[in-house]
Amino acid sequence: MKAADYVTLLRVCSKTKDLQRGIALHDDIVKRHYVEACSDALVIMYAKCGRIFKAEELLVLHKCRSVAAWTALIAAYVRIGQGYNAVDCYDQMRHHGISPDAVAFVCVLKACASTRALEKGLEIHEEIISEQFVGYNIMLGNALVDMYAKCGAVHKAHDVLKGLPSRNVITWNALITGYAQGCKGEQALLCFEQMQCEGVSPDAVTFTCILKACGCIGAVEKGEQIHDEIVRCGYLKKDLILGTALVDMYAKCGAFPKAHEVLEELPFRNEFCWSALISGYAEQGYGQQALLCYEAMKHDGLSPCRVTYLSILKACGSLKARELGEQIHEEIGRQGLLKEDTMLGNALIDMYTKCGTLSKAEQLLDELSVRDVVSWSTLIAGYSKQGQEEKAFISFERMQDEGITPNVVTFACILKACGSTGANDKGEKVHEEIIRQGLLDNNLLLGNTLVDMYSKCGALGKAQQVMEELSVRDDVTWNTLIAGFAQHGQCEQALSSYEYMQQDGFAPGKATFLCLLKACGCIGAFLKGEQIHEKMTRLGLSNNDTMLSTALVDMYAKCGALEKAYHVLRELPVQNEVSYSALLGACERQIDVKAGRWAFEHAVQANKNDALIYAQMANIYAAAGMQEDAELVEVMRLENEAW
């Protein structure tokens, strides 16, 4: 046999991934001194059969200069998920002066996509453009679209797609996936329309991505339409991935009966489709249903996988099912799933914090072989929620000592702890750090949390300043500030902030009005209160909301406008003891027996006679010197209680 024959045989091994035969051929090649002539083919064979180190060793040893050999190695790294090594390999190839071909570009773009290496991806895109690459084809275009989409630069992906000389269903799928993954459902749907206008028919992959987009934005009607189309195409009989996407879409939209129906009708089920349903329940707080599905899945003869466990742990957390959570923990440990699986570890930490066993959560965190910013943030959130702010602060320190940089979530948790303990100085330091990291730009949540922290600490000037400096704000920002002023008795400022809020283009809502009414009542601002009442009526808010109506009664009562107060109370669709009690409280302060008696009698008639109302009425009589009546009310209270 000649060297060329060995090359042919090696190519067959590469295709069939026949490593044994490849090794045997390698031996023969060495014996016959054909190595130089066969080195490229050998590298490719080893790379394709997964022997990356052997491939790399030969590549270096024989100073291979063929793009194909280098590309095979790059592709092998991509396959095993080592994108960084793939990019490294590509750089080395260029360093040796070897020009990439279309396949090499595609492989390295894939590596960039998998490692979210946008910078590198841009660099490679530049290379393709500047070298006026002649081998440009639709596959390369698709790889570019995919790279940008996966790196989160969907707009860039869309631009590339627009500039391509031709595009096919794969181009569109890559873009739609990008939009779906970024939860840009509307844009995904627009692309779905546009591709069909261009005469490109959707395939099973398109439907999968578009269902994901629907689920993300809760577009259940659109999802149902797609479902019909899928059934018409007959895809569901053979494509379990599509079935899973359907179950997922319905579950995410909260359409659980439909999700069950689809699951039942699938030709067969695996742990993926069950997990989609379980996660939908767990995500939306239906822990009990999640557990029932988990049982059903096991009954179906399937074993839970790591993603199933992630959802189940969430369910245990929301149900505070500590014992079951511990059982699952043991089960995961027995299966050796916890090793180096930080996400699963984090889900366990979260479960333990939600079940109130913070010590166990911290112990687990210490035991994790790899912990990340999520592990720490979870623990910090747990301590903060349980009112153990001091431990939250300590954990925050420990995390940074360990060299882990806090992210937006960590900062939000720690600011919450600062707010509830009034730790203004600590909050200021965190604020500085947030600015230093440039996290405040365009981050509404963090901005609002900062305003809230300063408000809770009573540093309202600072809260106002932060709000004014925010690059983006919304109604929540304003409500937070107004609530802060109202909470700290700075009622005029609360009311003037309301004016500024409207000037800033934001409409007041329920939360705003609750604070404003409180502020008006507090300073007896009757006219302003009346204005706000009118505004609420214009917005249609005051007549159907018990909380708001109660706040109105309270405001008028506190302003001494008892007539107005019981007028509002009379109009209430549902009269509750709180509103009567608010009115009686005002009567008590003003010792207004007549109004008090009116409110009391109506409360009793409306069956809203709880103990507080009797006590308040008795107080009014007593304050007015009507001792006998006071005692009578007391007797009525006892009778009512006995009854």
Add this chain to the structure above:
DNA sequence: GTAGGGTTAG
């Protein structure tokens, strides 16, 4: 060259 279920806050 494109596709399924997933951890922290709000």
